[in-house]
Amino acid sequence: MPSSQTPSIAGYALDPTTVRPPLSDAEILRITPGELRETLVRLREEGCSMLLDVGGVDYLARVPRFDVVYHLLALPAVPASVEEIGTPRRVRVLVGVPGEHPHVPSVTDLWVSADWAEREIYDLFGIVFDGHPNLRRIQMPDDWEGYPLRKDYPLRGPAREATPRPSFALKSNVPAGAPPSGKVAEALRQQIARARGQEK
């Protein structure tokens, strides 16, 4: 019986993006963090008007360690019909980021929608986006330690137990005997100050 697994796969790929099968899902560009801004500005001038997504991948043993992946789509900035849009151009920009002091320039001034996506990568991978207006954790609690989507972040077992617990896991933020009123105004004020901290 024919099988897609014959011949079987020999070993694991350190950098899967270089050995990918011939798929035509997008144009692919591989650049360094230094070239990022000019590449994206150029692509935007060429018509790739929408930043679909920014994602991160951690290739633990590879140099550079991380990939930040930008998905772009070329759509007209005016009302357009299905025929006018046709099959728009898709571009994928892969940016290799070193594991030591990972820094990437932010693109929030080019696309406002990059805001949450960049915060999420900072939150889950620990990659810093230079120039982001409000770079802080978005999915995990503010006092979380470690970056969960990194491949060396322990999932379970003794190593997971030994990682520092966030302070909320050790103590309740509601003092004993307090009426069950949900959030107290002071805690809310602190949270809002944090949320807007870098702007005030």
Next chain:
Amino acid sequence: MNVQVPPARTLEVVERNANSMTLSMGPQHPSTHGVLQVIVDVSGEIIERADMEIGYLHTGIEKSAENLFWTQAQTVLERMDYLNPVGNAFCYVMAAEKLLGIGDKIPPRAQQIRVLNAELTRISSHCVWLGTHGIDLGAISAFWYAFNIREKILDLVEGFGGARMHPNYLRIGGVNGDVPDGLLEKLDELIAEFPGRMRELRRLLQNNPIWRDRTIDIGTISAEEALRWSLTGPSLRGSGIAYDVRKAFPYSGYETYEFDVPVRTEGDSYARFLCRLDEMDESMRIIRQVRERLASGPGPVVVDDPKIVAPPKETIAISMEALIHHFKIVSEGFRVPPGDVYQAIESPRGEMAYYVVSNGNNRPYRARTRPPSMYNLQCLKSIAVGNMIADMVVMIGSLDPVFGEVDR
């Protein structure tokens, strides 16, 4: 014992001065459709600034998926957008199939069943959106009419996969079994009944003066702004750009079906509402076409590759090879050739996509989601400013966020 229990409040005043007030809305507010906290500065009743806090529903689904077999990961990824479970699975299995090199070998019947399930889920997802959006605005009766349709669809979904919400019916390589006996007849009932149900819904809301007053010119977003905020789906089409993944990058045979892409140019909440209503009709149009194709009787619904698809249960007792294949798939999964792929589908909320990376192992190395709700919701920051605080719930509802997907 006399304990004073203050009333539970979902809208708390944080700061107050002569002209303005800072309010915290949510995360337990009923009309945030989940757990969204919006911190609003209001002057009188006009919103001057809105900041959103998300992450209250973060469950680490992407991390879990990285540590499961390719087939198991589908189960957790399906729980991401809980109103569109089939769509999540659809997108993921197509990405995996592309990496496996079997993307063009999926039997046509399996593709038709997938399209049928995806379109049924689209209608049921829009039913939840319409019902809850209506409740936010005080139109409670629409909820019962919408959920009436949804109930019928969930019965069909249950017929396919055995579960109402998360059927886990799609497989890498096809679907899990052919259409069950009697299901097509039930589908015929739905098809016959649907236009009447939609007429009722439209009559309740579409020309309702209160509904129009509350939604027209609320939360307006231009085509250019919509692109800057990366809106997709009905939220983008409400602003005039007819981008639909099913038309622009057809998958699973969508290019062979005849359907239109509803589009409005106003860009307000009412335009998005109309887009979604029309989309429900278009989905039913696709379902009618699938129904005709499925009538041709049973056929293969999975690829003929025992290394990827477990053999049928009946053969396990009589064939040693089948038993071995089954055991291998269950105990160690299968390996997927290394590579990365971006696969998008049109979910009820917009372009939902997986960027899947395989390093040749039996687990996905990375399954990054492109969550349409997250990007759609982000633009609330911009469209809320200048509107009344009471219209906040209209704008949140018209963007149709699902928090399982925003926070993942």
